[in-house]
Amino acid sequence: MTTLAKHSRSVSPAADKPQRNGGLRQLGDLKIALLFIAPAMIGFIVFYVVPTIRGVYLSFTEYNILGDPEWIGVENYAAIAKDPLFWNSLAVTGQYVFLNIVLQTALALGLALLMHNVAKSTIIRGTLLLPYLMSNVIAALLWFWMLDYQIGVVNQFIEWAGLPRVAFFGSEAWAIPTQALINTWRHMGYTALLIFAGLQAIPGHVYEVAKLDGASAFQTFRKITIPLLRPVLVLVLVVTVIGSFQVFDTVAVTSGGGPVNATRVIQYYIYQRAFTESDFGYGSAIAVILFLILALVAFIQMKFLKGNESDLD
Amino acid sequence: MKKTLGAVAVAAAVALSLSACSGSSSSAESAKGEISYWLWDANQLPAYQQCADDFTKANPDIKVKITQRGWDDYWSTLTNGFVGGTAPDVFTNHLGRYGELAENKQLLAIDDAVKKDNIDLSGYNEGLADLWVGQDGKRYGLPKDWDTIGLFYNKAMLAGAGVTEDQMKNLTWNPEDGGSYEKVIAHLTVDKSGKRGDEPGFDKNNVQVYGLGLNGGGDSSGQTEWSYLTNTTGWSHTDKNPWGTHYNYDDPKFQESMTWFAGLAEKGYMPKLETTVGAAMADTFAAGKSAINAHGSWMIGQYTGYKGIEVGIAPTPVGPEGERASMFNGLADSVWAGTKKKDASIKWVEYLASADCQDVVASKAVVFPALKASSDKAAEAFAAKGVDVSAFTEHVKNKTTFLYPITDNTAKVKGIMEPAMDAVVSGKAPASSLTQANEQVNALFK
Numbered sequence: 001m002t003t004l005a006k007h008s009r010s011v012s013p014a015a016d017k018p019q020r021n022g023g024l025r026q027l028g029d030l031k032i033a034l035l036f037i038a039p040a041m042i043g044f045i046v047f048y049v050v051p052t053i054r055g056v057y058l059s060f061t062e063y064n065i066l067g068d069p070e071w072i073g074v075e076n077y078a079a080i081a082k083d084p085l086f087w088n089s090l091a092v093t094g095q096y097v098f099l100n101i102v103l104q105t106a107l108a109l110g111l112a113l114l115m116h117n118v119a120k121s122t123i124i125r126g127t128l129l130l131p132y133l134m135s136n137v138i139a140a141l142l143w144f145w146m147l148d149y150q151i152g153v154v155n156q157f158i159e160w161a162g163l164p165r166v167a168f169f170g171s172e173a174w175a176i177p178t179q180a181l182i183n184t185w186r187h188m189g190y191t192a193l194l195i196f197a198g199l200q201a202i203p204g205h206v207y208e209v210a211k212l213d214g215a216s217a218f219q220t221f222r223k224i225t226i227p228l229l230r231p232v233l234v235l236v237l238v239v240t241v242i243g244s245f246q247v248f249d250t251v252a253v254t255s256g257g258g259p260v261n262a263t264r265v266i267q268y269y270i271y272q273r274a275f276t277e278s279d280f281g282y283g284s285a286i287a288v289i290l291f292l293i294l295a296l297v298a299f300i301q302m303k304f305l306k307g308n309e310s311d312l313d
Numbered sequence: 314m315k316k317t318l319g320a321v322a323v324a325a326a327v328a329l330s331l332s333a334c335s336g337s338s339s340s341a342e343s344a345k346g347e348i349s350y351w352l353w354d355a356n357q358l359p360a361y362q363q364c365a366d367d368f369t370k371a372n373p374d375i376k377v378k379i380t381q382r383g384w385d386d387y388w389s390t391l392t393n394g395f396v397g398g399t400a401p402d403v404f405t406n407h408l409g410r411y412g413e414l415a416e417n418k419q420l421l422a423i424d425d426a427v428k429k430d431n432i433d434l435s436g437y438n439e440g441l442a443d444l445w446v447g448q449d450g451k452r453y454g455l456p457k458d459w460d461t462i463g464l465f466y467n468k469a470m471l472a473g474a475g476v477t478e479d480q481m482k483n484l485t486w487n488p489e490d491g492g493s494y495e496k497v498i499a500h501l502t503v504d505k506s507g508k509r510g511d512e513p514g515f516d517k518n519n520v521q522v523y524g525l526g527l528n529g530g531g532d533s534s535g536q537t538e539w540s541y542l543t544n545t546t547g548w549s550h551t552d553k554n555p556w557g558t559h560y561n562y563d564d565p566k567f568q569e570s571m572t573w574f575a576g577l578a579e580k581g582y583m584p585k586l587e588t589t590v591g592a593a594m595a596d597t598f599a600a601g602k603s604a605i606n607a608h609g610s611w612m613i614g615q616y617t618g619y620k621g622i623e624v625g626i627a628p629t630p631v632g633p634e635g636e637r638a639s640m641f642n643g644l645a646d647s648v649w650a651g652t653k654k655k656d657a658s659i660k661w662v663e664y665l666a667s668a669d670c671q672d673v674v675a676s677k678a679v680v681f682p683a684l685k686a687s688s689d690k691a692a693e694a695f696a697a698k699g700v701d702v703s704a705f706t707e708h709v710k711n712k713t714t715f716l717y718p719i720t721d722n723t724a725k726v727k728g729i730m731e732p733a734m735d736a737v738v739s740g741k742a743p744a745s746s747l748t749q750a751n752e753q754v755n756a757l758f759k
């Protein structure tokens with residue numbers, strides 16, 4: 001509603017102008033507008049548009065960074081289609097994203113409801129954000145040591161409980177779930193905060209009416225909270241899914257793609273091809289494919305979950 | 314948000330490259346000022362800082378700024394430096410890397426200077442100086458040090474098991490039954506109820522102390538993991554070395570050796586690969602989790618530095634052909650082709666390769682310098698600290714070394730072999746699966 005009001009205010013003087021001094025004032029506004037947009041625009045062009053175009057160009061070349069890029073058409077893409085490690089990286093990343101997003105969203109929703117209804121103290125709400133304030137690499141290394149097979153404290157507790165030690169980062173079955181859980185731990189507070197903001201935007205009178213009609217807590221949650229929260233949930237999902245697909249730092253500082261290929265996620269594989277093996281053309285081509293996948297995922301989420309419409313209107 | 318890492322980094326690197334490649338300047342300017350020098354081993358930093366101070370004392374108009382970067386970041390930072398024009402004037406170079414750097418014209422050929430300044434290449438340990446002559450016949454570095462492989466062992470554990478130092482010095486190995494090497498490893502392995510690995514009732518799933526520690530799968534070179542065994546069978550990594558163009562991971566002799574090696578973990582004598590992700594092998598040795606660790610001579614300081622553990626060093630076992638074998642790796646200092654201080658940089662490289670600096674390095678007893686005379690001094694310095702390093706020097710004296718495989722495409726070969734070797738060593742795939750990986754590797758050279 002507020003956006004609508006702002007919109008109408010800014011539109012009306014402009015609509016008056018042509019009558020008084022033709023298109024000149026309008027152009028004057030454009031210049032000033034451009035001036036204000038410029039800082040963001042320059043950053044956007046220099047750091048996003050140009051690198052993207054350059055990356056797309058490089059994906060059609062053979063380029064080892066020290067020489068000159070050499071145009072080879074779609075050869076990189078043809079090679080990727082036949083590269084088992086690429087398909088493996090997609091499967092591994094998919095497994096990571098699924099575990100990470102399902103757990104993180106469910107836990108964050110639960111936390112947000114607790115923040116909204118129970119934990120009203122600012123200190124407790126702030127505490128939930130603490131893991132997010134830690135850098136990804138630090139969080140990963142912290143858990144890497146705590147979960148170490150030989151000298152980790154977690155395995156010491158597991159042994160005291162009479163269970164066999166677990167190779168959290170070394171076993172193919174555990175490596176991805178372990179890292180998905182670490183990042184869930186780090187991100188759920190922040191995600192909860194976003195959802196919490198969405199909960200606060202739901203008007204209280206809707207709940208009062210539901211109460212008067214005798215709706216149970218579960219019914220209220222399912223029929224009122226979730227539908228009215230949907231736009232925020234969709235936004236949260238789009239942002240977290242894209243972030244989750246780009247998992248890199250956790251893998252890079254812990255398992256480094258192994259054991260065998262169990263954690264060779266797509267971003268790590270791009271890094272390996274481009275920076276370790278100096279094959280920047282191939283790396284760029286995978287990056288372009290990841291870009292398309294993410295664009296498609298975001299589009300599907302917005303389209304089918306109707307993220308740009310609100311049931312509040 | 315939708316931007317992907319690769320493209321951003323590539324573009325940033327490309328943007329930076331516009332400012333690079335402006336390396337020429339007058340010779341008067343290039344012989345003085347500050348030059349930058351990079352190395353990766355923190356243990357060696359004090360020795361080289363001493364060299365730099367001495368160098369500046371002798372050449373007051375040249376200052377050397379040393380930067381130490383960990384191995385994990387060293388090469389990617391260096392590559393970014395080449396592109397961005399911020400690479401160091403002089404840097405420690407590795408045999409596995411310099412071929413690609415030379416081919417991409419990032420290294421300065423120093424033949425003229427070596428000739429003009431009468432550097433005596435025969436003073437270095439045999440073969441070390443030749444390693445740094447590229448495929449084009451030009452010299453891209455002067456040798457600074459070398460390393461070989463040995464067996465570090467926990468003296469108390471061996472005494473407890475009744476294994477003598479003499480036995481350790483005369484170990485034999487073969488890929489069929491592992492020879493006396495496997496017998497000792499099995500005997501040193503102890504399960505949680507105190508049963509040894511060669512006793513009936515040994516529980517391989519509840520091992521307290523492993524006979525042999527494991528560092529990793531070994532990827533393409535197996536430098537400390539398995540090459541000291543595989544290369545005693547007459548097998549070698551490539552068709553020729555340096556500059557081979559064909560790898561031999563499909564050789565049945567090699568695959569048989571790897572089957573034996575992976576079998577150690579299966580028998581419970583060596584930790585499973587999955588349990589080695591995380592804590593370093595040397596640290597788990599210090600924690601009493603393994604009795605013998607095969608490792609490189611650059612680790613002497615670390616192994617002998619642990620408090621409360623008496624460490625002995627034995628030579629690697631004698632193989633089926635009656636000889637021991639150890640990978641012989643040597644580092645050198647190279648000059649970046651884009652340096653603005655060419656003359657000063659070459660002067661520094663020559664100083665690093667001279668007896669003046671290598672004796673300083675020797676006196677700190679951290680690595681073996683490349684010069685023969687300095688090597689002997691290093692051995693004396695180790696002996697003064699109470700460490701017998703003959704297990705490492707013996708390989709050089711008896712010429713039982715083989716070179717680190719120097720080829721093109723080393724990074725890509727490693728990229729293919731790392732998961733393939735991990736799969737074999739962890740028992741997930743048979744050693745015969747290496748044949749397919751070998752085909753992928755050799756396709757890189759076509």
